[in-house]
Structure formats: C-alpha cells, structure tokens
Amino acid sequence: MAKTLFEKIWDKHVIKTIEDGPSVLYIDKHFIHEVTSPQAFKGLEQRGLKVFRPKQVVATADHNVPTINQHLPIKEELSRKQVQTLKENCEKFGIELYGLGHPYQGIVHVIGPELGVTQPGMTIVCGDSHTSTHGAFGTIAFGIGTSEVEMVLATQCLLQSKPKLMRINVEGKLNKGVVSKDIILYIISLISASGATGYAVEYAGSAIRNLSMEARMTICNMSIEMGARCGMIAPDEITFNYVKGRQFAPAGKAWDEAWAYWKTLYSDADAKFDKEININARDIEPMITYGTNPGMGIGVSGHVPALTEIDEKEKPSFEKSLLYMGLEPGTNIKGKKVDYVFIGSCTNSRIEDLRMVAAFVKGKHKADDVEVWIVPGSKQVEKQAKEEGIDKVFEEAGFILRQPGCSACLGMNEDKIPAGKYCISTSNRNFEGRQGPNARTFLASPLTAAAAAITGEVADVRELISTALEVE
Amino acid sequence: MSKQINIVNSTVVPIKMENIDTDQIIPARFLKATSRDGFGKNLFRDWRYENDDEQQPKKSFPLNNSNYTGSILVAGKNFGCGSSREHAAWAIKDYGFDVVVSSFFADIFKNNALNNFLLPVTVSDSFLQNIFDAVEKDPTASLEVNLKEQTIRISSSNLTEKFDINHYKKTCLLNGYDDIDYLLSIKKEVEEFEKHLA
Numbered sequence: 001m002a003k004t005l006f007e008k009i010w011d012k013h014v015i016k017t018i019e020d021g022p023s024v025l026y027i028d029k030h031f032i033h034e035v036t037s038p039q040a041f042k043g044l045e046q047r048g049l050k051v052f053r054p055k056q057v058v059a060t061a062d063h064n065v066p067t068i069n070q071h072l073p074i075k076e077e078l079s080r081k082q083v084q085t086l087k088e089n090c091e092k093f094g095i096e097l098y099g100l101g102h103p104y105q106g107i108v109h110v111i112g113p114e115l116g117v118t119q120p121g122m123t124i125v126c127g128d129s130h131t132s133t134h135g136a137f138g139t140i141a142f143g144i145g146t147s148e149v150e151m152v153l154a155t156q157c158l159l160q161s162k163p164k165l166m167r168i169n170v171e172g173k174l175n176k177g178v179v180s181k182d183i184i185l186y187i188i189s190l191i192s193a194s195g196a197t198g199y200a201v202e203y204a205g206s207a208i209r210n211l212s213m214e215a216r217m218t219i220c221n222m223s224i225e226m227g228a229r230c231g232m233i234a235p236d237e238i239t240f241n242y243v244k245g246r247q248f249a250p251a252g253k254a255w256d257e258a259w260a261y262w263k264t265l266y267s268d269a270d271a272k273f274d275k276e277i278n279i280n281a282r283d284i285e286p287m288i289t290y291g292t293n294p295g296m297g298i299g300v301s302g303h304v305p306a307l308t309e310i311d312e313k314e315k316p317s318f319e320k321s322l323l324y325m326g327l328e329p330g331t332n333i334k335g336k337k338v339d340y341v342f343i344g345s346c347t348n349s350r351i352e353d354l355r356m357v358a359a360f361v362k363g364k365h366k367a368d369d370v371e372v373w374i375v376p377g378s379k380q381v382e383k384q385a386k387e388e389g390i391d392k393v394f395e396e397a398g399f400i401l402r403q404p405g406c407s408a409c410l411g412m413n414e415d416k417i418p419a420g421k422y423c424i425s426t427s428n429r430n431f432e433g434r435q436g437p438n439a440r441t442f443l444a445s446p447l448t449a450a451a452a453a454i455t456g457e458v459a460d461v462r463e464l465i466s467t468a469l470e471v472e
Numbered sequence: 473m474s475k476q477i478n479i480v481n482s483t484v485v486p487i488k489m490e491n492i493d494t495d496q497i498i499p500a501r502f503l504k505a506t507s508r509d510g511f512g513k514n515l516f517r518d519w520r521y522e523n524d525d526e527q528q529p530k531k532s533f534p535l536n537n538s539n540y541t542g543s544i545l546v547a548g549k550n551f552g553c554g555s556s557r558e559h560a561a562w563a564i565k566d567y568g569f570d571v572v573v574s575s576f577f578a579d580i581f582k583n584n585a586l587n588n589f590l591l592p593v594t595v596s597d598s599f600l601q602n603i604f605d606a607v608e609k610d611p612t613a614s615l616e617v618n619l620k621e622q623t624i625r626i627s628s629s630n631l632t633e634k635f636d637i638n639h640y641k642k643t644c645l646l647n648g649y650d651d652i653d654y655l656l657s658i659k660k661e662v663e664e665f666e667k668h669l670a
C-alpha cells in the first residue's frame with residue numbers, strides 16, 4: 001500500500017497500539033536540556049528507576065546560560081542551580097552532557113543535526129516544542145512535556161495517537177530577498193497559529209527541494225507555531241551530503257546500509273494526505289509579524305490589518321495584541337523604528353544564517369541607536385564564524401557577536417529586551433513578554449533583521465540588495 | 473495532586489481570549505525551579521499584575537475579580553499554544569483548577585494536562601459562547617463536567633454537550649493511573665522490539 005513519509009517511519013516504530021487508544025512509539029533519540037528535565041529525573045528517583053537507554057540520550061545547557069563571559073559562574077542563582085542540576089543528573093544517570101565550556105555545547109536543535117546525531121528515519125523527542133526542527137532530515141521529531149520526558153527516560157517509549165497528515169507544497173522560484181524564514185512565516189500567516197493542530201506536516205515542492213539543510217531546518221522549526229505535531233521534509237542528496245562525515249553519522253558499511261534505507265524515505269506517489277495546501281513561491285515577499293502570535297504576519301510592504309478586516313470573534317485578541325505592540329490598525333509596518341536586532345535562536349543561528357547576514361552587511365555599519373546581538377547557535381558555529389572571518393565583518397558593522405545559547409529568544413536568561421522596546425528578531429515567537437516583560441517583537445528573516453540593523457527601522461531588504469550582491 | 477477525576481461541579485473563571493500561549497500562562501523567567509510545586513503563584517503573571525508587582529493586581533483580569541471563582545477555567549480557542557513547558561499545566565493545576573474548557577487545545581498542552589490529571593474539555597464554538605454568556609449574565613453560573621458520561625452541562629440553562637476523550641486516557645483519569653505505569657508493564661515487549669529494529 002502506498003505510504004507517506006510519516007507513515008513509513010511511524011509504522012516502523014510502533015511497538016503496539018492500545019485498543020481504542022494511543023500507540024506505543026519507540027524513540028530513537030532523546031535530547032534533554034536544563035529547564036524541562038529536572039522534574040523528570042526527580043520522578044525517576046521517586047520511582048526508583050534508572051534511565052533505560054542512556055546512550056540514546058544527549059544533553060546540553062542552552063536556555064539558561066549567559067551569552068557573554070561563559071567561563072565565569074552563572075550569576076543568577078536559580079539559573080546556576082538548574083544548570084548544575086542537569087550536570088549532576090547526567091553524571092548520576094550516565095548521560096552524555098555537552099554543557100557550558102564543552103566544544104559541542106549549543107542550542108539543542110542546532111547541535112543535534114550539526115553532530116550527526118539527527119539522522120533520517122529516526123523518531124526524536126525533546127522537552128522542547130521546537131524539536132520539530134529535526135524533521136528537516138526526514139525524521140518524526142516533536143516536543144514533549146516533562147512527564148513525557150520522564151516516560152522516555154524510563155522506557156525509551158511514548159504513548160502517542162497517530163496525527164492526521166498534511167502536505168504543504170511550495171512550488172517555483174523564490175523572489176529576490178526572500179529566504180526560508182519568509183516561506184514559513186508566510187505559511188503560518190496563511191493558515192493561522194492553530195491551522196495545523198493535530199497534523200504532521202510534510203513540506204514538499206521544488207522551492208523546498210532547492211533549500212539547503214539549514215534553510216529546511218528553519219522551516220521545520222516553526223511547524224509548531226501553526227500547531228503542527230511535527231514538520232518534515234523527505235531526505236535527499238542534500239540531506240545525505242550534510243549528514244555524511246559528521247561525528248556521530250554512520251560510517252563505512254554502516255553508512256551504506258543506512259543510506260540504502262534512507263533513500264526509501266519519501267511519500268509514495270499515490271500516498272494519501274488528509275489535507276494538501278499548494279503555494280506559489282512567487283507570492284511570497286519578505287515577511288514580518290506585527291502582532292503577538294506568529295500567525296500575525298504580513299509582507300513587509302503591507303499594512304497592519306484594519307479593524308474592518310478582522311473577524312468579530314477575533315477582535316478582543318487582535319486589539320489587545322496591537323495595544324501591546326503599540327501599533328495602530330491599518331498602518332504601514334515599513335519605517336517603524338526598532339531598538340534591538342536579535343539574530344539567533346534555533347530558527348536562525350546556524351553558520352549559513354551568519355554567512356547570509358555577513359554577506360549583506362559587509363562594508364555597511366549599523367544605525368546609531370540600534371543595538372545588534374548576534375548569537376551563534378553552538379560553539380561549533382561560533383568557531384566556524386571566526387575561522388571564516390565573519391566575526392570581523394560583524395565587528396566592523398558594530399554588531400556584537402555573543403556566545404552560544406537561547407539568549408533573547410525567551411526572556412529567561414540574562415539577555416532580555418527592555419520593556420516597551422522594539423526588537424526585530426530571527427527567533428520564532430512574538431508572544432507577549434517572550435523576549436522580556438513588555439518587550440515588543442517583530443519576527444523576520446536574518447536578511448530583514450540585518451536590513452533593520454543598518455537602517456534602524458523596519459526596511460524592505462529588496463531595496464537594499466544591489467544587483468551585484470544577490471543574496472539568495 | 474488529586475490523581476483521579478470523575479465529576480467536577482463548579483463555578484468558573486472565564487478568560488475570553490483566543491490563542492492563549494504557555495508563555496502567558498507561565499512566563500519563562502519562572503521556569504527555573506527544579507520541582508513541580510508552587511507554579512500557581514505565577515499563573516498568568518504578566519496579565520495578573522501591573523509592572524510585575526504583586527501589590528498591583530490588574531483589576532480587569534478575571535483571576536483578580538472576586539466574582540469569578542471555582543475549579544474550572546474557561547478560555548477561547550487554541551488554548552495552550554506555543555512552548556511545550558509542562559509548567560503551564562502545573563501552574564493551572566497548582567492554582568486550583570481541575571478542568572479547562574476551550575473550543576480548541578494545542579496538542580502538547582493537551583497531553584501535558586492529561587498527564588497531570590487536569591482535564592481539558594473541548595466544546596463547540598457555540599457551546600463555548602453559551603458558557604461565556606451564562607457567566608456574563610451571572611458570575612455564579614456553574615458547570616457540571618462528568619467524565620464518565622463525557623458530558624458538560626451549564627447548570628442554569630441545563631444546556632448539555634458531549635465531549636470527546638481518548639478511551640485509554642479516560643480510564644487513566646478515572647482510575648488515577650499514569651502512562652509510565654503502563655509503559656513499565658510492557659518492558660519485555662520493548663526489549664524484544666529493540667532486537668528487531670535495525
């Protein structure tokens with residue numbers, strides 16, 4: 001029978017299905033971090049259990065770490081304690097930890113792929129909603145809660161109901177200045193912040209196939225922002241080439257076997273989806289969000305919806321949102337002043353993102369009253385950026401290159417955007433208070449964020465790209 | 473934590489807002505604890521207080537309105553979207569809620585709630601509106617949620633709707649079982665399965 005990519009992986013990992021209930025799903029890889037794991041370890045201890053398969057668990061510290069002076073002890077006591085607790089738990093339970101100071105440390109969804117831990121055909125979970133990122137390799141990867149972290153630590157299994165299946169096809173060539181972040185912001189604005197709830201989403205079509213692995217990860221990363229259980233892209237030569245040779249990738253005979261299997265991971269021609277959406281890449285322009293959920297996005301040349309364009313039922317949320325953002329309905333977003341630029345997070349902090357920003361800003365300087373933070377996703381990204389001289393480009397532009405971590409993505413560590421300030425951010429969430437109490441967030445691509453860094457306001461990057469510098 | 477649910481009969485706290493994300497339910501800066509307790513104190517922190525100050529409650533926010541009490545929270549569609557933090561479910565439960573009613577729940581939140589014996593009840597858009605209307609008319613209007621029968625009833629009008637819940641999860645909630653108990657019981661099958669997984 002014809003199967004989708006999702007079904008091929010799912011069927012291979014279901015141990016059994018409870019009658020009239022969920023399936024028992026076997027989990028290949030489990031990533032953990034300091035914030036959502038302590039209570040799970042505590043639960044294990046209370047039950048007197050060990051970690052069932054410690055070799056299938058990888059840990060890092062990312063959410064609560066500072067992004068300057070990482071060699072010093074963490075200042076804030078509770079953060080320090082949480083990071084310390086992770087270390088103790090990993091030692092006690094025999095789990096590999098890439099903690100602060102380790103050359104592999106970084107944001108959990110950046111390091112998994114970068115180390116070759118993430119491989120096609122796997123089931124991957126993490127107590128973090130952006131686990132969907134790993135789906136870019138053709139895996140079933142999704143975020144779980146702490147009770148579920150405990151379950152996976154204890155049994156390497158989870159109880160899951162099979163989601164419905166959706167395919168989103170993006171066909172055609174992208175416009176100048178449009179990158180993968182714009183594709184996903186466009187999709188979410190089209191189907192809303194809840195438009196894919198209950199679905200596993202497969203992204204397909206020529207515009208997706210042409211993307212690099214980094215760009216594919218950006219798309220899968222934000223699947224959760226439309227409610228999807230997971231997002232995935234069928235693996236192909238681009239995927240295999242990316243994985244090959246990485247630290248934990250299979251090698252030699254194991255590689256040949258894995259590769260032969262991975263090549264079977266695609267949706268069969270007549271496989272059935274519960275829903276299909278077709279998008280023309282030509283319709284996408286550089287995107288930006290104006291509101292307080294990632295579905296509130298518009299093309300950068302567009303305007304904030306007028307009240308008359310909003311559904312009666314949605315008005316209370318819409319008005320609250322604009323009040324928070326300090327924006328008027330019906331106004332243009334271009335030209336809006338920004339105070340901070342944050343380029344980082346598991347959505348856009350990979351080497352390709354940094355290269356893209358560097359290529360654009362080379363020889364330019366940031367606007368005077370803007371603060372620009374570039375936060376690499378991992379130690380390895382940081383190292384590579386330095387090797388390539390990207391750090392120098394940033395320095396000359398007046399940007400600050402910080403150390404790896406989640407940073408200003410979530411208003412938990414030291415990096416917060418002050419109340420009332422506007423931040424254009426390459427992260428994935430613009431919720432109220434996400435970047436700090438009363439901070440205001442515009443989500444955008446690294447290119448659009450870089451354009452704002454140079455001009456000091458929301459700008460249309462297409463107007464700033466000279467024909468000589470074609471940033472794809 | 474009460475580990476069993478059957479019938480909940482209570483007045484409600486209505487929050488007539490859509491897309492309430494888990495960053496609002498419990499902001500990230502309160503996630504530094506290493507135990508599960510005490511999160512209720514910071515439930516909806518930034519919507520509850522002015523300038524992050526407990527001495528300055530925002531009067532308009534329903535949790536600060538003494539007319540609204542009870543163990544049932546009612547909210548607009550797409551409740552619990554965003555971050556997977558289970559702290560959101562812990563905070564709601566810790567505050568004293570046993571049931572959350574909405575016309576639509578985000579997936580991860582729903583699982584987290586069920587794993588903490590917090591019952592998410594999904595109702596139709598129109599039924600949700602009926603609840604909001606009833607509470608607007610009379611803040612003491614109550615709901616009866618009956619898990620065994622899978623019904624939710626507005627007491628004042630007797631309006632009743634059936635709700636869906638996975639049969640397995642229902643059994644867990646009615647009996648106070650959790651998933652780990654079950655998964656541990658099939659360990660042999662898991663080990664057997666591993667042998668055949670390439």
Ligand code: SF4
Nearest residue numbers: 130345346406409410
């Ligand atoms: S970068 Fe942001 S979204 Fe990604 S894991 Fe860290 S906090 Fe979560």
